[in-house]
Amino acid sequence: MKWLFPSNITASAALREAVGGHPLVADILTRRGFSEAEAALAFLDPARYSPSPPTELPDLVTAAEHLLDAIQRGEPILVWGDFDVDGQTSTALLTDALSRLGGRVSYHIPHRLKHGHGVQPDVLKDYLGQGFRVILTCDTGVAAHEAADIARTADAVLLITDHHALPERLPEAPAVVNPQRLPAGHSLRDLPGVGVAFMLARQMYTLAGRSDEALQFLDLVALGIVADVAPLRHDTRYLLQLGIEALRFPRRVGLLALMRSAGIDPLNMSADMIGYQLGPRLNALGRLDEARLAVELLTTDNEVMAQQIAAQLEVLNDRRKQIEDQIYGAAQEQIARDPSLLSFEALVLEGPNWHPGVIGIVASRLVEQYHKPVVLLTPAEDGIARGSARSVPGVDIGAAIAANADLLLGYGGHPGAAGLRLDADLIPQFRRRLSNTVQKIWDHSAVDGYAIDAILPLADLSLELADELNRLAPFGAANPPVLLMDSGLRLAAHTAFGANGKHRRLIVEDGEGRSYPLIWWEGSECSLPPPVFDLLYIPRINDYRGRRSLQLEWVASRPTAGAVVEVEAGPRYRLVDWRTQRVAWEELGTGAGVWVEGADASTGGIPASIRRLDRATACPCPVLAIWTVPPGPQELEQMLGVTQPHTVYVIARHKPEGHPRAFLQRLGGLVKYALNNYAGEVSILKLASATAQREIAVRRGLEWLAAKGHISIEWLDADRAHLITNGNTAEAEREALQDAIRALLAEAAAYRAYFCQADLGMFFQL
Helix, strand or coil: CEEECCCCCCCCHHHHHHHCCCHHHHHHHHHCCCCCHHHHHHHHCHHHCCCCCHHHCCCHHHHHHHHHHHHHHCCEEEEECCCCHHHHHHHHHHHHHHHHCCCEEEEECCCCCCCCCCCCHHHHHHHHHCCCCEEEECCCCCCCHHHHHHHHHCCCEEEEECCCCCCCCCCCCCEEECHHHCCCCCCCCCCCHHHHHHHHHHHHHHHCCCHHHHHHHHHHHHHHHHHCCCCCCHHHHHHHHHHHHHHCCCCCHHHHHHHHHHCCCHHHCCHHHHHHHHHHHHHHHHHHCCCHHHHHHHHCCCHHHHHHHHHHHHHHHHHHHHHHHHHHHHHHHHHHHCHHHHHCCCEEEECCCCCCCCHHHHHHHHHHHHCCCEEEEEECCCCEEEEEEECCCCCCHHHHHHCCHHHEEEEEECCCEEEEEEEHHHHHHHHHHHHHHHHHHCCCCCCCEEECCEECCHHHCCHHHHHHHHHHCCCECCECCCCEEEEEEEEEEEEEECHHHCEEEEEEECCCCCEEEEEECCHHHCCCCCCCEEEEEEEEEECHHHCCEEEEEEEEEEECCCCHHHHHHCCCCEEEECCCCCCCHHHHCCCCEEECCCCCCCCCCCCCCCEEECCCCCCCCCEEEEEECCCCHHHHHHHHHHHCCCEEEEEEEECCCCCHHHHHHHHHHHHHHHHHHCCCEEEHHHHHHHHCCCHHHHHHHHHHHHHHCCEEEEECCCCEEEEEECCCCCHHHHHHHHHHHHHHHHHHHHHHHHHCCCCHHHCCCC
């Protein structure tokens, strides 16, 4: 990803005075579009913000009046929701709100696999047959034309609340409450489904003369806003600010049980905790089981039931992670077999038996890797393929899919994500058509990169300054965490921590020899930085057990190449593409090195005068020839950072074996050799070089050998381990590790296939 440096714009003296505190806060506010004191203060402090009244939402008053009338007449009301967290919280909010107003309320959430999104006509008819005459949707229904016709014919009232993209015409219903009906830029337009549900509840409680009681639902609003990745601006941000404060003092027994099972201290609640801990657990329920259990969890007063459901969510979340790795590995294997799939503007993959509830998460991972829209489809026995799409900045994937509606049996979504159904035989045609559409609509000015807020040396950061910067929270979509940069750093130490050494703790040193600790979440899957590097980091506040401390979060690094202006002024390398050309070794000259890794590398023809290098033996050289295709972008960047060449020849003749069995056999042989000759001490980097795979794959391979019962592992530090024979067998762990290894090797194989046929500018910062 590109590094996007901050503009030279600074805050006015008036804004700095109004905002107070460190001037960097006012500068960042200015760069983020808040240059006027009134707007900036309203952004920082919800007490200074003036929210829009609910009545500005079209048809909301009508919906509220219908519902209050139904409550007065004792009519049963059915709340119809959706199975994601936004739908779960919307359903829980409206069910709870209507019940507290005296309503006779039931709810229905479709099963993801049986029904899919939306208001299913057959299921609706069943409820109408049971006597329901008031149906209230939330987070769904804006395109429910058939359902609206059925309700009208049955003399029932269908009240729709939703936030998804509008169809060409609205359903014929008494009320269609959707913020997308408001003009662009309206302060309510970004509300997710739970935000719309809250506005409706607020209006009902106002009409009932109990307006203050509506605030009790703000905890649910916060959950839905973050989980649905709603843009945090205007009223949406305001509601989240209030909702997070409510979550710090939870009154729902279900939320308390959920927080305890996730190991969360409510007093430290943040948007990150919702997004990375609470949200995934609730989402796992909707993806793999009955989402209605989430509504029970969020509305129950029974502590035992709440604890049981929370425990069930833990199991499901672990299962979701395992399925995710399996699908991710299968997708990467498909790319490795057919690299031409990456030549399309949108990556469209299909796989039988891919779990429909998990493919959206995998699509997001592939988007991050390949920087293009991704659609994953899974054909069923009926010949219908169901899928999920995720996108990149600049591509409205919902609109792109809608533009090809003539090929589809159903679709829906928004700019960042969408769902669809089509005849499986039409997938190749859909791939071509969607790619053509994406090519036409892609706004490349919407750059996908790291937007740096300020260049701030680590030496200038303090707990007090981090506190100041945290005034910009809550962070999320449209308001990312403050991203800072420092240059000329060196890595002094690093060690793994967490389950299976998934994360890294690092110590970096600046040019004055001062050291700073950082945490790199999931850093074990990435290569270490070059000897001297620029760093992107996020300052956080750690409030563990009431002890406040500064915590620096590693984001990205790259080799330091002098002043920023020099980095941006010209190319870093002279690049020569010999992938399909005859290799003229004599051109490389003296001092050249050739990158060769793996036992299966055929190196015939490489002159003895050219040094053979791998990641473990790399050293500076003016010319680098790449013979073995690198396993990933981090490894390529690491090698370039160490060798610091001015010319790179890309030959790419050797693509190492990527089958898990061959990899594990090779690793097992290396382990046996280390046990016999080096008292079992191994270097992860050396093993990665010897197998031509990523370090994380080696780690998982060693853990698999341990789970198999061949060895035990004592980790000496992040790179070195001491191995002894006779480990403990753990079948369940072994199966999970085997899935992870398969996914990692498939990812490397897919990258290698892409590296061999794509424009080299995709891989080198020129």
